Amino acid sequence: MSMRLSDYFLPTLKENPAEAQIVSHRLMLRAGMVRQSAAGIYSWLPLGLRVLEKIGAIVRQEQNRAGAIEVLMPTLQPAELWRESGRYDDYGKEMLRITDRHDRDLLYGPTNEELITQIFRDNVRSYKELPRNLYHVQWKFRDEIRPRFGVMRGREFLMKDAYSFDIDEASARQAYQKMFVAYLRTFKRMGLQAIPVAADTGPIGGDLSHEFIILAETGESEVFCHEDVLNQPVPEADYSRDLTPVIDAYTQYYARSDEFHDGAIFEEQVPEAKRVTARGIEVGHIFYFGEKYSAPMKALVTGPDGKDVPVHMGSYGIGVSRLVGGIIEACHDDDGIVWPWGVAPFHVGLINLKPGDAATDALCDKLYNGLSQNGLDVLYDDRDERAGAKFSNMDLIGLPWQAVVGPRGAAAGEVEIKNRATGEKITLSLEDSLQKLSQAPIQK
RNA sequence: CGGGGCUUGGCGCAGUCUGGUAGCGCACCUGGUUUGGGACCAGGGGGUCGCAGGUUCGAAUCCUGCAGCCCCGACCA
The missing domain is CATH 3.30.930.10 (Bira Bifunctional Protein; Domain 2)
Structure with a gap:
């Protein structure tokens, strides 16, 4: 399913949290x-x-x-069952044990x-x-x-x-x-x-x-x-x-x-x-x-x-x-995630470089609707942010394709398509970009 | 569980040694200028400094205890 970023919940961070090492x-x-x-x-x-x-x-x-x-x-299991197999005692502290109000022994299943x-x-x-x-x-x-x-x-x-x-x-x-x-x-x-x-x-x-x-x-x-x-x-x-x-x-x-x-x-x-x-x-x-x-x-x-x-x-x-x-x-x-096609949260990240500009908005809408109708999941960055912030953010979340529409391209009816994995960029007409993105997924 | 480190606004950090009532960058809010690779100026909001005791006129800072988190090790889908 496609989403507009302005309606979505995507709290990204510019800096690395201290707790995360890998x-x-x-x-x-x-x-x-x-x-x-x-x-x-x-x-x-x-x-x-x-x-x-x-x-x-x-x-x-x-x-x-x-x-x-x-x-x-279920996640919770009766201890009784594990006593039958002998694993209730064998499993050790790795098993989270819980007691209910009737004093029955339960466990949160490790398997x-x-x-x-x-x-x-x-x-x-x-x-x-x-x-x-x-x-x-x-x-x-x-x-x-x-x-x-x-x-x-x-x-x-x-x-x-x-x-x-x-x-x-x-x-x-x-x-x-x-x-x-x-x-x-x-x-x-x-x-x-x-x-x-x-x-x-x-x-x-x-x-x-x-x-x-x-x-x-x-x-x-x-x-x-x-x-x-x-x-x-x-x-x-x-x-x-x-x-x-x-x-x-x-x-x-x-x-x-x-x-x-x-x-x-x-x-x-x-x-x-x-x-x-x-x-x-x-x-x-x-x-x-x-x-x-x-x-x-x-x-x-x-x-x-x-x-x-x-x-x-x-x-x-x-x-x-x-x-x-x-x-x-x-x-x-170095820029972020590069999702393989099969597990990508969205297939295409659509970037509107100038929300509010009639031609840009119109072209983005056509692309958004067209791609969605072709069965692709699109994340449409329609926020009023600077171009650089949008690019960086899109690279970070790693969607396989990026489609960039700015006022310049919109005037010419053109869309810039970027392959996140290879970095390759090409400029296409609306129709060609719809076709290109809707066909063969990227094989890395 | 053993060893090490850390805990200060949403995030990243300084301040702790040498007690004097909290600061920086980012983010956020308002206004303006900007606008194709994380802008700039001005103004603003937000923190019982992990928790609990103690010492002191006064504690983020010193002492004691506890908790949480991260890293190394043993262990593991």
């Missing part, structure tokens, strides 16, 4: 996307919320395509395995209802010892978590593969280069655990991988085929984060010319954990042989709010 945090504050409420807890202002929702929409679309079904579980397992066991009896994958996008809370890096390491965070249910490990492996593919597609659509790296599988063992790390110069973790991992094509959303070759194309190569990096193996498996060391941010994690929750919590289904067996489960997380910061870490320059 670039994404600084830019999110300066661009009026978030405001901190307490350590690691943020309010989302309109611009930030738009990005959060764009990311959520992509995540949902790709989850749905992969056959996952959306639900919504939802227990809850989803309960929902499943209460409602599914037969293997015939499998496989199933349920997900939701919900706020979580983990009382981190030290929240930092703005929304990338907040205590409260928005996360998509999916849970798969299968009759056996072989079937669970397929569920895993679908999510693997969905993740590759999801991050690609956000304009990110994501690397699936082998991760710790914990007590279950096996090869079914991967973290997805997006590349960003300022990322907190280091990644070591074979260069060819970076050049794999993004798979089609065809989930009816055997996905093993698709997955193998990625997993055949060495790719690990600093946590599990082994220099010797790296050198042995990757030729020197193909060794890549980069920095990145973990934005997703998928893993198979078998009967870890289903067995103690008695989530059983009757198999074809008439016997009850615990379901095999996997869980698949994406840090939605973390991605907002992560994307900015990956996509910015």
Whole structure:
């Protein structure tokens, strides 16, 4: 949806707030996307919320395509459930515990395995209802010892978590593969280069655990991988085929984060010319954990042989709010944010250099209405501000395209179009600019 | 939780050492001049100096306690 800046709420800052150290945090504050409420807890202002929702929409679309079904579980959960899995005591101080008026123990969910397992066991009896994958996008809370890096390491965070249910490990492996593919597609659509790296599988063992790390110069973790991992094509959303070759194309190569990096193996498996060391941010994690929750919590289904067996489960997380910061870490320059098309809060920033000038206003209105009718979201800076302030502000908030109309151009019926990513500017007629902006989005 | 730093108007800061009743830049309001890369002039509003005690004739400043926030570490989507 398009907006006039004079009607919008976009409190931008000219100076860097002292509390923000890393670039994404600084830019999110300066661009009026978030405001901190307490350590690691943020309010989302309109611009930030738009990005959060764009990311959520992509995540949902790709989850749905992969056959996952959306639900919504509460933020507060009864402690009882966590006692069943044994995690109420194990989780430690990271879990925020709450007592209600009846003295019942509650907790603000740091994750939802227990809850989803309960929902499943209460409602599914037969293997015939499998496989199933349920997900939701919900706020979580983990009382981190030290929240930092703005929304990338907040205590409260928005996360998509999916849970798969299968009759056996072989079937669970397929569920895993679908999510693997969905993740590759999801991050690609956000304009990110994501690397699936082998991760710790914990007590279950096996090869079914991967973290997805997006590349960003300022990322907190280091990644070591074979260069060819970076050049794999993004798979089609065809989930009816055997996905093993698709997955193998990625997993055949060495790719690990600093946590599990082994220099010797790296050198042995990757030729020197193909060794890549980069920095990145973990934005997703998928893993198979078998009967870890289903067995103690008695989530059983009757198999074809008439016997009850615990379901095999996997869980698949994406840090939605973390991605907002992560994307900015990956996509910015000295002037501000450079949004990838897929997650940009608006597609076009329209700058009226002289509000009140009849010809300028008229041309801006035509552009605003035309672009909006063509399905683009336009943020129209119709404020009575100086040109420089408008340019700087527009660069800061990083919309992919800028359309600039001044009295000079208006007289000639011309619009200046600027590509935020490349800085390239061209002057076009109204019609041409409408056409240019309404077609192919920028591919960075 | 260990170590370090910080807290003064919406934001960024000075003033604290050497107590004397709060200042600068930006932002905001009014008027004027400006107007294609964060303008200029004039006037104006806004702060119980994080909180609570204490010392003192007098505390932003000294003392004690507490809280919040930031950074490094262990921990983590």
